[in-house]
Structures are given as C-alpha cells and as structure tokens.
Amino acid sequence: MNIFVVNAGSSSIKYQLFKMPSVQPICSGLIERIGLEDAVITHRIFTTQPEKVIRLTLDLPDHAAGLQEVERLLTDPETGVIQNPDEIEVVGHRVVHGGETFAATTIITPEVKAEIKKLFPLAPLHNPSNYLGIEVAEKTFRKARQVVVFDTAFHQTMPEYAFRYALPESFYTDLGIRVYGFHGTSHKYVAEQAVEYLGKPDAKLITIHLGNGCSITAVKGNQALDTSMGFGPLSGLIMGTRSGDIDPSVIFHLVNQLGYDPEQVNALLNKRSGMLGLTGFSDMRDITQVLQEGNTAANLAYDLYAYRIKKYIGAYAAVLNGLDAVVFTAGVGENDPDVRARVCRNLDFLGIQLNEEKNQIRSKELREINYPASPVKVLVIPTNEEREIAKQCFELLTETA
Numbered sequence: 383m384n385i386f387v388v389n390a391g392s393s394s395i396k397y398q399l400f401k402m403p404s405v406q407p408i409c410s411g412l413i414e415r416i417g418l419e420d421a422v423i424t425h426r427i428f429t430t431q432p433e434k435v436i437r438l439t440l441d442l443p444d445h446a447a448g449l450q451e452v453e454r455l456l457t458d459p460e461t462g463v464i465q466n467p468d469e470i471e472v473v474g475h476r477v478v479h480g481g482e483t484f485a486a487t488t489i490i491t492p493e494v495k496a497e498i499k500k501l502f503p504l505a506p507l508h509n510p511s512n513y514l515g516i517e518v519a520e521k522t523f524r525k526a527r528q529v530v531v532f533d534t535a536f537h538q539t540m541p542e543y544a545f546r547y548a549l550p551e552s553f554y555t556d557l558g559i560r561v562y563g564f565h566g567t568s569h570k571y572v573a574e575q576a577v578e579y580l581g582k583p584d585a586k587l588i589t590i591h592l593g594n595g596c597s598i599t600a601v602k603g604n605q606a607l608d609t610s611m612g613f614g615p616l617s618g619l620i621m622g623t624r625s626g627d628i629d630p631s632v633i634f635h636l637v638n639q640l641g642y643d644p645e646q647v648n649a650l651l652n653k654r655s656g657m658l659g660l661t662g663f664s665d666m667r668d669i670t671q672v673l674q675e676g677n678t679a680a681n682l683a684y685d686l687y688a689y690r691i692k693k694y695i696g697a698y699a700a701v702l703n704g705l706d707a708v709v710f711t712a713g714v715g716e717n718d719p720d721v722r723a724r725v726c727r728n729l730d731f732l733g734i735q736l737n738e739e740k741n742q743i744r745s746k747e748l749r750e751i752n753y754p755a756s757p758v759k760v761l762v763i764p765t766n767e768e769r770e771i772a773k774q775c776f777e778l779l780t781e782t783a
C-alpha cells in the first residue's frame with residue numbers, strides 16, 4: 383500500500399510517500415513560500431543510492447499549483463517513483479484542530495470536511511490550509527482514500543481537571559470551550575521513541591515541541607496528562623509569531639482603551655507577536671545570527687523563550703510527580719543548542735544535568751545529551767509527524783478492512 387502524507391501549512395506543504403506496512407519512506411518534500419514567485423520545492427528521493435535531492439525555484443500561486451508540481455515530480459519519467467497518481471491508495475492529512483468531535487484518525491467524508499470547516503475560527507492559521515490540502519489532494523489523487531489525523535487527538539486522554547477552564551459549566555458542555563492541545567502527533571511519536579529508548583513503559587516524560595508553533599506536554603508512558611496549548615494553538619510557550627500565555631486583561635485593555643477590534647487583537651497575538659514581535663524575526667536561524675552579532679533584543683528574546691519553557695518543566699514535573707526524561711524536538715528543539723542550554727541551566731535540583739559538549743553535537747539521530755550520572759535524561763528526538771500519520775492511517779484502514 384502506498385500512503386502519501388500531506389501536512390499543509392499556511393505558506394508551506396510538507397509531504398512524504400511511504401510504502402506500507404514497512405513504513406519505508408520513498409520520497410519526501412517541502413514546498414516553501416507558496417503564493418510567491420520564488421516558491422521553493424525541495425524533493426528527496428530515498429530509493430536511489432545515494433539519496434537524490436531536487437531543488438526547484440518556481441512560481442506557485444497557490445496550494446493547488448504546489449501539489450500539481452508534486453504530482454509531476456512523483457510521476458516524472460526520469461525522477462518519478464510511481465507511474466501515475468492512481469497508484470497512491472491513501473492520502474493521510476494532518477489537520478490541526480479536531481475539536482471534541484474527533485478523538486481518532488478518521489476517513490474523510492463530506493460531513494467530516496464540514497466539521498473541519500466549522501473549526502476554522504479555532505485554528506485560523508492552520509485549519510483553512512489543512513482543508514485546502516484535502517480539497518486539492520482529492521482532485522490530484524482521485525482514486526485514493528483520504529484520511530485525517532488530528533493534532534488534538536493524542537491529548538484527548540487528559541484528565542478533566544487538566545482540560546477544563548474555570549468558566550461556568552455550560553461554556554464547556556454547550557460550547558465546547560476547553561483545553562484541546564496540539565502537535566499531538568509529534569508528542570505521541572517522540573514519547574513512544576523515548577519510552578522505547580528508556581525501556582520503561584510508564585516513563586514520566588516532558589516532551590517539548592519547538593517548531594514554528596511550540597508546545598510542551600506531560601506524558602506518562604503513552605498517556606498525555608497536560609499540555610500548554612489550549613482551546614486554540616495560541617497559549618503556552620513563546621512561538622515564532624504567537625505570544626503564548628498572556629494575561630487576558632491585556633486584551634480588554636487593547637479593546638477598551640486602545641480601540642482594537644477583535645480581528646486586530648487576533649492578528650496581533652497570532653501573527654505579530656512571539657519572537658517576531660520581540661526581535662523582528664520569526665525564524666530562529668535569523669535570530670541566532672543577529673544574536674551572534676551582539677543584538678541585545680535577540681538575547682532577551684532567547685531568555686524569555688527559554689524561561690517560559692523552564693516554568694512549564696517545573697509545573698509538569700509536579701504534574702507527573704517525578705521525571706525520567708525531557709525530550710526536545712522539532713526544528714528549534716532538534717537544532718538549536720543555545721535554546722536547550724538556556725532551558726536546562728539551573729535545573730539540577732530537578733535532576734537535569736546537561737552535558738554542554740554533547741549538546742553541541744549536530745545529528746539527525748535520537749541522542750542523549752546529559753551527563754551519565756544525571757538522574758533525568760535530556761533527549762533530542764527528531765520528530766516525524768508524517769511517519770506517525772502514515773502509521774495511523776494504515777492501522778485505521780486495516781482495522782476497518
């Protein structure tokens with residue numbers, strides 16, 4: 383079975399083709415800067431020795447154009463890995479918000495699409511692009527079954543005292559206002575890897591996903607106990623363009639005293655805040671560069687970013703009543719030693735002893751970066767949301783076959 387996984391973001395699409403049941407990756411790719419004249423596709427083929435990388439810069443006005451180009455790359459007589467798009471039997475989609483309707487991997491039907499659409503206001507940066515990815519894939523891979531894996535699903539095991547807000551009860555029962563949590567596919571994937579690495583099925587873990595969006599989750603074995611994102615993917619950690627936690631009184635002040643309308647507040651907190659608001663850059667690589675040039679705003683932003691993570695580590699160590707490992711993952715977590723060092727500094731009372739030499743080693747593999755005597759392990763585990771999505775799609779389809 384060929385499963386093609388699509389992770390459609392607002393200006394990017396990540397994709398990967400897997401052969402099942404071995405979950406062997408055939409090819410993968412990333413399309414960036416969709417909507418601009420200099421969009422970039424990086425397409426990797428794993429079936430050749432050595433791997434082949436194709437990098438193209440081209441005008442891609444929208445997601446449809448992007449996926450059309452991917453279809454061409456997949457079927458190209460020279461570089462293609464399939465003969466025609468009908469060989470894709472399943473397309474697995476990442477959708478960020480599944481609300482309370484979806485706690486599990488789901489086959490896409492018109493009703494499911496309508497529900498995903500209803501959730502647009504709760505994940506305005508994500509669900510609309512995810513939805514577009516589904517619509518385009520339905521047209522591109524006509525024979526395939528379309529399946530969705532929700533970011534919220536893994537967090538559905540949280541206890542009620544963790545997922546409820548202290549609002550009148552009807553706000554939960556009638557309106558569904560509660561903590562949902564996000565990046566669940568990634569937290570689940572790295573937690574499973576950590577449990578296996580530690581050889582401890584009920585390991586107490588704090589998984590820290592630091593990408594463009596950032597979130598942190600307390601996990602015991604394979605069960606999520608609490609997570610930093612809430613009703614939407616805006617609360618908790620400081621992110622590329624999102625503020626993370628702020629006092630809601632700031633919003634009243636913006637609206638009542640400064641004349642902001644709701645859309646302006648939304649745009650401020652989702653798109654103009656976080657590291658972008660603090661430094662002028664949302665991409666951590668740019669911030670690292672100006673930091674090295676002595677930029678003091680970047681230094682302060684790094685401190686805020688790490689301090690917020692540290693506070694959650696303290697909180698989640700209490701939630702778990704102990705700690706076996708903290709796990710760093712996603713673009714920043716896997717690649718930025720400075721962030722990891724600032725987070726782990728002065729956490730020795732919790733048993734976290736980072737080995738700075740090991741922390742500096744760059745690698746694409748799971749690695750342990752603590753001193754051997756450290757009571758708590760510090761792990762860097764590359765996430766692979768696409769692989770986890772393929773696995774879940776396969777499980778669903780073989781169960782229901």
Ligand SMILES: Nc1ncnc2c1ncn2[C@@H]1O[C@H](COP(=O)(O)OP(=O)(O)O)[C@@H](O)[C@H]1O
Nearest residue numbers: 592593594595664665666667712713714717718
């Ligand atoms: N070598 C690196 N050093 C520091 N940050 C990096 C590095 N590589 C990627 N990143 C950061 O990772 C972030 C993107 O992470 P990613 O997990 O790909 O996010 P998303 O899936 O949300 O797009 C960006 O802020 C980027 O700067």
Ligand SMILES: CC(=O)OP(=O)(O)O
Nearest residue numbers: 564565593594595615
């Ligand atoms: C939910 C979320 O924030 O996703 P991303 O990190 O891909 O923006």
Ligand SMILES: [Mg+2]
Nearest residue numbers: 593594595712
């Ligand atoms: Mg991501």
